[in-house]
Amino acid sequence: MNKRTRNKWLIGLGFVGLTIFATQAWADGAGSSGMPGSADDPVVTKSYVDQQIQQIAGGGNRLVVEELRAGQTLYGYEGTEFIVRTGKVVAVAGMNGDGLTDITSGADLRGGATVQSNHLLLIARSDSRGLRLAPGNNGVAYVMIRGNYEIK
Incomplete structure (x- = not known):
């Protein structure tokens, strides 16, 4: 394999590797819409969940x-x-x-x-x-x- 062909292969593999890395990084960021505890992904306490369940169970049909x-x-x-x-x-x-x-x-x-x-x-x-x-x-x-x- 001559030097020119080898450089093309290296550049092509580098481009493919960079594309895979960028795609994976983008997918990781898109999968989680926010940090835990933010408005996009709120963290709630057990007492809050229990309170909401009790309110629903308190009335109704x-x-x-x-x-x-x-x-x-x-x-x-x-x-x-x-x-x-x-x-x-x-x-x-x-x-x-x-x-x-x-x-x-x-x-x-x-x-x-x-x-x-x-x-x-x-x-x-x-x-x-x-x-x-x-x-x-x-x-x-x-x-x-x-x-x-x-x-x-």
Whole structure:
């Protein structure tokens, strides 16, 4: 092999090697869109993931049956649904005096209105609307709940 042919081979192999190296370096950079912990690749803690899972599990499509006793008030958040199964219960109005939507009868239940059993109620806003036992009722009421709520 003469000197000229050998130089062409060396230049060609060098070019091929450089191309392979550059392609590999580009692929490594394109595969990871950012450094770990950056906005492109955030690092999250276990407590954050647990909190997000708990929020998802807290509401949703499942129905929960709660026992409402004298002195307790059941507050629902926006979109929460109630169905009173047993007991005498009255509506608790929101901060502006707005009531609960009785979907079954198509009526608006103002604060203090008696809630009929087995009627589907909807909380339209998160403004302290809810249910409590009727005055003079020292028993218990069972309420089915779908959505976010709290009992105070």
